[in-house]
Amino acid sequence: xxxxxxxxxxxxxxxxxxxxxxxxxxxxxxxxxxxxxxxxxxxxxxxxxxxxxxxxxxxxxxxxxxxxxxxxxxxxxxxxxxxxxxxxxxxxxxxxxxxxxxxxxxxxxxxxxxxxxxxxxxxxxxxxxxxxxxxxxxxxxxxxxxxxxxxxxxxxxxxxxxxxxxxxxxxxxxxxxxxxxxxxxxxxxxxxxxxxxxxxxxxxxxxxxxxxxxxxxxxxxxxxxxxxxxxxxxxxxxxxxxxxxxxxxxxxxxxxxxxxxxxxxxxxxxxxxxxxxxxxxxxxxxxxxxxxxxxxxxxxxxxxxxx
Amino acid sequence: xxxxxxxxxxxxxxxxxxxxxxxxxxxxxxxxxxxxxxxxxxxxxxxxxxxxxxxxxxxxxxxxxxxxxxxxxxxxxxxxxxxxxxxxxxxxxxxxxxxxxxxxxxxxxxxxxxxxxxxxxxxxxxxxxxxxxxxxxxxxxxxxxxxxxxxxxxxxxxxxxxxxxxxxxxxxxxxxxxxxxxxxxxxxxxxxxxxxxxxxxxxxxxxxxxxxxxxxxxxxxxxxxxxxxxxxxxxxxxxxxxxxxxxxxxxxxxxxxxxxxxxxxxxxxxxxxxxxxxxxxxxxxxxxxxxxxxxxxxxxxxxxxxxxxx
Numbered sequence: 186x187x188x189x190x191x192x193x194x195x196x197x198x199x200x201x202x203x204x205x206x207x208x209x210x211x212x213x214x215x216x217x218x219x220x221x222x223x224x225x226x227x228x229x230x231x232x233x234x235x236x237x238x239x240x241x242x243x244x245x246x247x248x249x250x251x252x253x254x255x256x257x258x259x260x261x262x263x264x265x266x267x268x269x270x271x272x273x274x275x276x277x278x279x280x281x282x283x284x285x286x287x288x289x290x291x292x293x294x295x296x297x298x299x300x301x302x303x304x305x306x307x308x309x310x311x312x313x314x315x316x317x318x319x320x321x322x323x324x325x326x327x328x329x330x331x332x333x334x335x336x337x338x339x340x341x342x343x344x345x346x347x348x349x350x351x352x353x354x355x356x357x358x359x360x361x362x363x364x365x366x367x368x369x370x371x372x373x374x375x376x377x378x379x380x381x382x383x384x385x386x387x388x389x390x391x392x393x394x395x396x397x398x399x400x401x402x403x404x405x406x407x408x409x410x411x412x413x414x415x416x417x418x419x420x421x422x423x424x425x426x427x428x429x430x431x432x433x434x435x436x437x438x439x440x441x442x443x444x445x446x447x448x449x450x451x452x453x454x455x456x457x458x459x460x461x462x463x464x465x466x467x468x469x470x471x472x473x474x475x476x477x478x479x480x481x482x483x484x485x486x487x488x489x490x491x492x
Numbered sequence: 493x494x495x496x497x498x499x500x501x502x503x504x505x506x507x508x509x510x511x512x513x514x515x516x517x518x519x520x521x522x523x524x525x526x527x528x529x530x531x532x533x534x535x536x537x538x539x540x541x542x543x544x545x546x547x548x549x550x551x552x553x554x555x556x557x558x559x560x561x562x563x564x565x566x567x568x569x570x571x572x573x574x575x576x577x578x579x580x581x582x583x584x585x586x587x588x589x590x591x592x593x594x595x596x597x598x599x600x601x602x603x604x605x606x607x608x609x610x611x612x613x614x615x616x617x618x619x620x621x622x623x624x625x626x627x628x629x630x631x632x633x634x635x636x637x638x639x640x641x642x643x644x645x646x647x648x649x650x651x652x653x654x655x656x657x658x659x660x661x662x663x664x665x666x667x668x669x670x671x672x673x674x675x676x677x678x679x680x681x682x683x684x685x686x687x688x689x690x691x692x693x694x695x696x697x698x699x700x701x702x703x704x705x706x707x708x709x710x711x712x713x714x715x716x717x718x719x720x721x722x723x724x725x726x727x728x729x730x731x732x733x734x735x736x737x738x739x740x741x742x743x744x745x746x747x748x749x750x751x752x753x754x755x756x757x758x759x760x761x762x763x764x765x766x767x768x769x770x771x772x773x774x775x776x777x778x779x780x781x782x783x784x785x786x787x788x789x790x791x792x793x794x795x796x797x798x799x800x801x802x
Contacts, residue, residue: 205639213651320535323787327780329731331738331751332772335758339769343762430646434738438758448647449739452654464647 188480195479199472204254206468207461211253214457215246240266240458253461262462267454273462276447281466283353284443287435288428290363295370295424300417302371303378307413308405310383318375325372330431334365334438351440362439366431370424374417382413411485418482422475429467526716526792536788539781546778550598553591560588562595563746571764581766583756589766592753593774599749600775603663604730610668611729612722615675620706620714622676623683634680637673646670646732653741663742667729678721682714716793723789727782734775750775 237243240263241252256263262273306318338361342350349358385391386409394404433445440446444463451459530536553559560578566586574581580589622633649666656662686692687710695709734751736742738758743749748756750771757767 202639209648210651213648323783324776324780327727327783328776329734329754329772329779331735331758332754332768332776335754335761335768336772339761339765430735434735437739448650452650453740455654460651464651467647 192476192480195476199469199476202472203465203469207254207257207465208250210461210464211250214460215249257461257465262465263458265451265456265459267451267456267459273458276459277444277462277466280442280444280447283441284429284432284436284445286359287362287366287441287443288425288432290359291367291428291432292370292421292424294363294367295374296417299371299374300378300414302375303380304382304405304410304413306375306379307382307386315379319379322372322375325368326376328368330365330369331434331438333368334361334435337361337365338438351438353439353441358439362435362441365438366428366435369431370428373424374420377416377420378414381416382409385409385413415482415486418478418485422471422478425474426471429471530788530792533788533791535784536792539784539788542781543778543785546597546774546781547601549594550601553594553598556594559594560591562587562591562748564588571760571767573764573766580770581764583764583767584760589770592748593750593771596748596750596753596771597774597778599660599743599747600730600733600751600778603660603667603733603743603749604726607664607667607671607729607733608722608725610664611671611675611725612718614668615672616679616711616714616718618672619676619679619681620683620711623680624687624702624706624710626684626687630680634677637676640670641673649736650739650741653736660743660747663733663736667732671725671729675718675721675725678717679711679714682717683710686710686713720786720790720793723782723786727779727786730775730782731779750778 234243241249244252260274265271265273265276268276302318302322306315309315338350341348341361348361349355350361352358353362382405386405391404391409394408395401399408429445432441432443433449435441436443436445437449444467447459448463448467450456451463549556564587566582569582569586571584571586572578572582574589578588578590580593582588583592618633618637622630625633649670652666653662683706692705692709695705700709730750733742733749734754737749737751738755740755743752745752753771754768754775757764757769757771761768
């Protein structure tokens with residue numbers, strides 16, 4: 186199957202998936218007890234009715250559902266309940282670049298540090314270096330980011346005063362959030378790379394490469410790495426999902442104005458339109474990203490067919 | 493259809509050794525073999541011992557002599573750094589941190605174990621039925637798993653907890669419901685390779701029904717991978733519970749899990765750092781040991797790991 190057909194098919198499959206997510210979220214939100222204006226309970230009934238009317242909440246549920254779907258298809262989620270003067274679309278457009286920067290750096294650093302560690306550990310399998318690297322990696326996987334974050338703040342910002350403890354202003358403020366978010370993935374990617382490399386290094390074509398006299402650096406760096414890194418590539422999908430989940434916490438710890446912080450606040454405020462918009466946005470983003478990763482996978486491993 | 497002896501393909505020698513438990517002495521040697529290999533793995537043994545200690549302390553907490561009550565406040569005392577009387581210090585309300593950490597562990601471990609049990613029951617049944625039935629049923633059941641996999645479930649969990657109730661029961665359901673998918677896939681794969689083996693045919697010839705064949709004969713033989721994955725699911729769930737509690741969505745006061753404690757401590761980080769450090773340490777160490785034990789079990793029970801070491 187060629188790439189164009191593959192992409193088209195997968196994009197078409199995304200539509201029902203997104204529809205399921207949209208429907209689930211919509212009914213979950215509407216089945217919830219307590220309306221979005223509960224906090225303003227003491228407002229007069231007439232004003233409340235007016236509010237309900239403005240947001241279309243007085244119409245029957247199925248009409249609201251259809252209207253939600255048709256608008257969502259055009260990426261229009263209406264105004265936020267909590268901040269009526271702002272469109273959900275605008276909030277996402279403003280917060281997404283921040284989250285993208287945070288998550289992007291975290292993943293990039295995880296790959297740039299994790300892969301070399303894993304390769305070295307695999308090449309020196311069962312050496313003390315290998316054991317030390319893997320024990321450290323396991324520790325890195327085990328420390329939750331919401332523990333690591335406060336500890337880093339305590340050490341680097343509140344004791345040594347070398348970095349700002351919070352906010353998202355200037356390049357220095359990026360260091361702690363990115364470090365907090367990326368540590369677990371550095372560790373996990375190192376473990377995956379080691380496993381993948383060990384499997385590949387024992388194979389015949391590596392012996393062939395060595396037999397024809399290639400230098401070890403070329404055997405490892407070119408021939409083995411290309412296949413050895415495949416587990417990492419297929420992990421990038423779930424990793425991104427987890428980075429997004431982790432960014433929810435990291436953004437709260439460091440007061441970073443990204444999507445994650447909006448999501449938590451929106452859920453607590455019962456800001457229905459914002460919640461729906463954010464969940465759908467996250468879902469589509471993840472689905473598109475997984476598609477890109479599948480394509481990358483076939484580029485690296487010629488044995489895998491697009492299907 | 494696989495014949496005895498099976499070729500040692502990936503993950504297959506497990507089903508081989510763990511095969512007809514009642515007819516053959518070989519399975520014992522597999523478990524004995526695995527046990528020997530696990531015991532040689534010092535990190536895994538130490539982890540197991542540590543976890544056993546944590547479990548004993550957590551269970552025995554109410555009867556431990558000298559352990560303060562975690563809810564007794566002492567406003568006059570307020571927050572003090574670790575002393576001889578309060579080994580891990582106290583919080584702003586004068587509650588003993590050591591007691592809070594011990595009782596927090598009770599909740600964290602309970603959530604981890606119960607939610608794992610929920611995911612285990614659903615995952616094993618789903619995977620076993622799908623793999624055994626095969627054909628259209630299998631396709632349909634695994635398609636459901638695929639779709640659920642692609643959902644950004646953590647957001648749905650957040651919505652569920654925010655909009656409905658933040659009870660512990662809801663937490664069990666929410667966490668258990670999202671964790672069974674991988675288990676279902678693992679068990680299905682195992683069942684597919686088991687269901688044509690002779691001992692299953694023998695059971696059928698003896699007149700066993702499908703239910704009996706699945707749950708009495710096939711499922712016990714998938715134990716190896718299931719044990720390994722269960723060991724890794726417990727820390728995953730403890731971590732997720734802590735994550736939700738950190739956001740204020742998990743365990744609600746007056747109960748407190750390790751996640752709640754870290755969350756509360758993080759708010760007063762600059763003033764009373766021990767309120768983050770000790771619960772964070774307890775949580776991280778426990779997760780670390782679960783992961784080490786899981787790794788050790790995988791090496792001991794998974795033939796692929798065996799090859800790697802050899």
